[in-house]
Amino acid sequence: MLGFGQRLLGAQEKMDDLACDPRQLERTYHHFGLVNDVLSGWRSVYxxxxxxxxxxxxxxxxxxxxCGGGDVPIRLAQWAARDRLRLDITAIDADARAIRYASVRPLPSGAEGHLHFRQAxxxxLVREGSQPFDFITSNHLLHHLSAxxxxxxxxxxxxxxxxxxxHNDIGRSALAYALFGLGTWPLFRESFIHDDGLLSIRRSFSKPELAALAPPGxxxxxxxxxxxxxxxRAPGKRPDA
Structure with a gap:
């Protein structure tokens, strides 16, 4: 059995199966908000x-x-609106099921008209010659990708x-795997959170692996x-710490 010294490649998460149970998929999208609020650190990133x-x-x-079920861009829109700051968000996902779910979610006060979901x-966007963005974000995307x-x-x-x-993603470790498994098993039995989350950890990059693949800049x-x-950080922009 592959240990945690290497990424697990070639495995598919249950929610990525187009034939998966739609009710469990919807519950998974719903539960993403709680999981990301607790574990993903987007508040501090914002x-x-x-x-x-x-x-x-x-x-x-x-x-x-x-964007998956849309919880991260919704949170970002909510925080910006609460701070009375102007932020227009385009959230994209390749999966039509995710966009259908996200598009009917209620938006936080002040974010109406400033958050748009699109299957793409x-x-x-590059081929379309999209206008440039001031920020690009992703959550739990990198571990789905090959090098x-x-x-x-x-x-x-x-x-x-x-x-x-x-790009905000999981850092692979045996401890993360053990703690996530213990913490999610009793809570998310009717969704894919527990099983897919464990697989996501196995598929994710370690910090040295990600640094080795990162291009200059x-x-x-x-x-x-x-x-x-x-x-x-784009050229000419002051790098953050």
Missing amino acids: LRRIRPHLSATRPSRLLDIG MSGD AELQALLDDCQHLCVGTVI WRVRSLIPFRNLLIY
């Missing part, structure tokens, strides 16, 4: 790396790639972003608990 660059008068544009991939797919994504991001790119930072941030 406070440190996004909010300082937002304005109350000048709109900023953010692209969220692989980053390459589609070649990761390089293609990062190239797309450099084409599309004139500010900061933040990209850097990897750790985020508690068990997170890797892969960050890019």
